[in-house]
Amino acid sequence: MSPKKKFKHPNSNQAKYTFHKKSDLFYLLKKIKLWPSRVGLLHGIKSIDINSTYADILLHCGHQLTVKNSKNSRAARWLRNKWMVEPCKRCAVPDWKLEKYRNTTFK
Numbered sequence: 001m002s003p004k005k006k007f008k009h010p011n012s013n014q015a016k017y018t019f020h021k022k023s024d025l026f027y028l029l030k031k032i033k034l035w036p037s038r039v040g041l042l043h044g045i046k047s048i049d050i051n052s053t054y055a056d057i058l059l060h061c062g063h064q065l066t067v068k069n070s071k072n073s074r075a076a077r078w079l080r081n082k083w084m085v086e087p088c089k090r091c092a093v094p095d096w097k098l099e100k101y102r103n104t105t106f107k
Contacts, residue, residue, distance in 0.1 A: 040085035061090035
């Protein structure tokens with residue numbers, strides 16, 4: 001279930017990445033390194049420590065979360081459907097990471 005790198009379009013400067021639509025939440029978080037909050041902010045992930053079905057996530061803005069692995073969770077759905085409003089200003093998510101996430105497709 002690794003992301004497949006597609007060929008670059010001649011008019012595009014970014015390659016497109018494809019993930020399976022129902023992949024595990026932890027797999028998506030480890031690859032994308034972004035966390036959607038409930039208010040619509042997109043946070044940058046500093047580290048992920050996976051313990052069987054739970055993971056401890058440390059965000060760049062200093063928040064620490066404990067999340068359960070689920071394919072149908074709110075976070076997994078929001079990442080797949082791209083329902084975020086804006087990036088977190090305290091996390092300072094770089095533009096290249098946001099552009100890479102915008103070009104990612106889920107099939």
